[in-house]
Amino acid sequence: MASIDQSKIRNFCIIAHIDHGKSTLADRIIEMTGLLTSREMKAQVLDNMELEQERGITIKSQAVRIIYTAKNGEEYIFNLIDTPGHVDFNYEVSRSLAACDGAILVVDAAQGVEAQTLANVYLALDHDLDVIPVINKIDLPSARPEEVIEEIEDVIGIEAQDAPQISAKTGLNVDQVLEQIVEKLPAPKGDPSAPLQALIFDSVYDSYKGVIVFCRIKEGTVRKGTKIRMMATGAVEEVVEVGYFGAGQFFPCDELPAGMVGYITASLKNVKDTRVGDTITDDDRPCAAPLPGYKKVNPMVYCGMYPADGAKYQDLRDALEKLQLNDAALQFEPETSIALGFGFRCGFLGLLHLEIIQERLEREYNLDLVTTAPSVIYKVHKTNGEVIDLTNPTNLPDPAEIEYMEEPMVKAEIMVTSEYIGAIMDLCQERRGIYEGMEYMEATRAVLKYRLPLNEIIYDFFDALKSRSRGYASFDYEICGYEHSELVKLDILINKEEVDALSFIVFAGSAYERGRKMCEKLKEEIPRQLFEIPIQAAIGSKIIARETVKAMRKDVLAKCYGGDITRKKKLLEKQKEGKKRMRQVGNVEIPQKAFMSVLKLDDK
């Protein structure tokens, strides 16, 4: 095989605000480069997880190698690395960017620059990527490309006059994008004969091949038989296969030289040996130093996940392990709850990440889950000087041992049209936001800047934001340290018994309100039973709210004669089925979904 001409390689990604058309453009590029015929194209080839297709968003980074014959007659290798668009997945974006040399910035011709457009561009610039802007959805009646070009230049500060004006949907002008990739994005650098230095940016588990490592070769060359070493974990293995990515397929090849993106398998059985962000080198001829690993991102939101059927505990563990393999941000450790039995305390980047993991567990692994209220990590300063990172409210020490507590804060930027500024400011106010300023981007659009406690935005902030702005507000945030805060643990007692899975930490000033809403919500969720059930919210031993589920008064069939028996028996069977889907806490049967009802308490 002829050696690969480095100057003919382009490694790039596409970045965009959610829904601006990133995946559609990726599909179109793959289609137009001729790797696949139109007939073979499923819509959104890169989003091959069922869930991604349904939600229309990209969750996992994916990569594909395609061949493009440019107008100058030369063949180029494009390694297109798809990235997620949501703020929760900045971490994954960051991983993908580290494998690229350039980025295509997609901006919706009608919506213009949005909060995540900015966030993603800054991330790309942080990684020293060259960025070429593309104006998408030019076919929409509401498209206003000239204004959007100005916005890109004013707000982001990158030149956009000759940005291709395209419709990724119809394919219009996508050829211009391909040409600009060749002309404007740099070829990779790196010496194929230098000591091996490769960056792991993803990995998947395959039952035949074992762990498949996705990597970008920065220096040197890796081929079958190379004895590789993971520089952080120290694991050494011999390479079994190297190759590149087709759309959803793996194509083995002889070697991956500097500048290429591809995969390595090395009979790695232990998932923990391959850590995303680690550097791979040649054990016999190691490079001097590892690549700067990208920002290690820690989970920000924790919740308990329990199998609805206790016997599925081991299945849940296996599934979490598999998911963790290519989702390094997911963390979990075993925990037990009196109400829910054996399960795991899981850490996530944000609420969307949590929801996606939950859905993947339910769909891909057929698990029925009960999830407890999400919590952030609180810092508990004890009187003895010890500081605890609290991820599970149940573990809060006795109040007498607590000197003070701190909670994580975020800097939030909310982009909103001027008519909704008032409504959004109200929302931020309710969520204990501290106003830090506002900038008008143009006459009708502004960026609101707030400092907000993270625990105020992990429940339903995003939904509330959307509903109060009729979908017009967009939102981005970054963590900005911890602040002293008056926090209390709110416990829920059902039939006088504390239900550990329903406890949560809350700002003292909101405790009464939250306690009251929780009790009301649970009253709706818990069906009447044979006896009266008090539902109480308590701080320590003090009851702050109470509701009562009245005892069932009547559930009786007045008539049952010869012709009714079969039908009436079916009714009773249905009743019994319904009961099976409940959790027994003490004498009380609680529907599984009651444990999650605490998530949605915004009533505006």
Next chain:
Amino acid sequence: MKTERELELYIHIPFCIRKCAYCDFLSAPSTETVRKAYVDALCREIRLSGEEQKDALVTSVFIGGGTPSVLTARQTEQILEALGDAFRIRSDAEISMEVNPGTTDRDRLSSYKKNGINRLSIGLQSANDNELQVLGRIHDYAAFQRTFQEARQAGFTNLNVDLMAAIPGQTLRSYEESLKKVLSLQPEHISAYSLILEEGTPFYEWYQEGKGQTDHPALPEEEEERRMYERTHELLTAEGYHRYEISNYAKPDRECRHNIGYWKRKEYLGLGIGAASLIRETRFTNIRNLTEYIACIRGGGQLEQIRENYERLGKQDQIEETMILGLRMEQGVSLAEFEQRYGVSMMELYRKVIEKYTGYGLLNCQDGYLHLTERGISVSNVILADFLFD
């Protein structure tokens, strides 16, 4: 002495003058021609069934509907004759028929008596004319009084009156008045049901689906309905009736033997459209389509052709049914009979369930019987559901 195989018969007459707004029985207004054709077909089914059940001794017959009294005296006689010819009927058999006020007269009633009917069940529902109108009944209270007196005069000494609680617009007071008026007549048996909203009826649409609608009187609150139930028990007990099933009260030795058969899982054969049967631990029903039924029977069809929905009951099904039906009765389920029949102790098989609900005071075990307590009756579905196997 070898005990004979006993059998109950149910005869369905699917005709009425006008459909009531709460009724989900298989019944509708009809023409004389259709009624005649149906009675002919029914008589042929009776003959075929008698042949099929040759070995059985019939212990009770129940002619229900619909409104069986819309048939002429002659048609009723025809049916009873066919029954007498086709089946061996025990001399002391209970032979009941449902009648509705406004559809009977002296001649019809004497004819019933003469032809062997010894128990009448009169559909009153309420002694309040407004409530009768809300239900869509065709009669008023005065018409009921006439029917009742005429039945007595015709020589009936075993009469049931159907009453209904929780009628839209009904109050505890108006319900008590109905009870007292009926009690003054001293029927031998009273069935007092709470209204059930059955799917497919106008009531279901008005009250279950179209909640918040105002042009129909409101249903009594649950609490009021329970008071009605309690008052029924109090008033009837004071008058010498005893409750022997959730909704049934009788003077001593006047319980409806036919219905007790259903709860004790005796064998029964249903004749006529839609009628249900339990024969040799198999449940099945007759087809529901009137035209098809008549055509099939008339065309010389066999019984298999008018039967459907066969369900063979295994031992587990039988045990479940024994419990969910048996516990409807005040007496409950006999531990000894249970063990003798199924070769397993009820207390062992259902230990957890029985302990749980006796602990709550909803079940009670006494004198070799397991039965629901007064409080247990009100929430019996929850308890009965737990007697089903996983």
